[in-house]
Amino acid sequence: MKLNFLAAIGLVAAAALPAQAQDVTTLKVHFFLPPTSFANTLFIQPWCDKVAKESNQKLKCQLYPSMQLGGTPPQLYDQVRDGVADIVWTLPGYTAGRFPSIEAFELPFMMQSPEATSKALWDFVQLHGQNEFKDVKPLAFHVHGDGVFHMSGKPVKSMADLRGLKLRAPTRQTNKFIAMLGATPVSMPVPQVGDALSKGVIDGAVVPYEVVPAVKLQELAKFHSETDPKEAAFYTATFIFAMNKAKYDSLPADLKKVIDANSGQALSGQIGKAFLQADVEGKKLVSPASVNVIPASELATWKQLGNKLAADWVKDMDAKGLQGSKLLDDAKALIAKHAAAR
Structure with a gap:
């Protein structure tokens, strides 16, 4: 009887919680650079903030920078495929030869504008690389500024x-x-x-x-x-911002719409533009x-x-x-x- 009584209290307490608190989906976001990196401050955290706002705080990120979920940077793609992380940011090129078509963008003297080239990269994958990335849900592809x-x-x-x-x-x-x-x-x-x-x-x-x-x-x-x-x-190097397919599929329709609205060619270009801004900031630090x-x-x-x-x-x-x-x-x-x- 005591256990049943406690369980009943728990149910009443849960019912008293705001519906929003019960419906929050936390996304584990894993990447290899520190939280102070420009990749996080100019791209990953702002993306998370935007998704949270547009979902009425029903989607929230839990960031794991500097490989805090374990493993090495070359393992990030498999981690999001397997559900160790819900979202990752990584380089396909860290696993040499695994994603051959995308290497076209990593050949010398291909890129002059990170924003334009990142949009082109997204379109290119839709044409030629969907099979290579079929095990995850790509949110964006992008490149960085001049090496x-x-x-x-x-x-x-x-x-x-x-x-x-x-x-x-x-x-x-x-x-x-x-x-x-x-x-x-x-x-x-x-x-x-x-x-x-x-x-x-x-x-x-x-x-x-x-x-x-x-x-x-x-x-x-x-x-x-x-x-x-x-x-x-x-x-330049190519990057992927990707989500676990099962995690995406588990979302209700309204939250899928939020993810969809914050992925694709436009996001890819925005990230490329952010990385160009990051180059400007990074260069200020050197003599x-x-x-x-x-x-x-x-x-x-x-x-x-x-x-x-x-x-x-x-x-x-x-x-x-x-x-x-x-x-x-x-x-x-x-x-x-x-x-x-x-």
């Missing part, structure tokens, strides 16, 4: 400056390009960069300025070498005297190597039965389309 060389020993002014150096790069195609430029590529996720630089494991890293505060590159790198801003970026620009005249030789890498990638895709030339042509056309619409 920058952050070096510990000397600035990069030409290919000759890279010979014999160990350089961190994020993705399969960027690693190949770094090798073509004469450096030894070292593949590692961003969170490992600071420690690797401080211990001399690498001589430098290629990342955009937005990453600077997250790994303290303003303290660890003495030189920051950009490529001519009038030229397309010598590299202007430590920055140099690699001129277009030098980049002309780099572009020839980039074209060779693209041709090799097309052959690789053809060997996989993926129509490499069409993938590359469509990527370029979509980038140009969205750039023209800006």
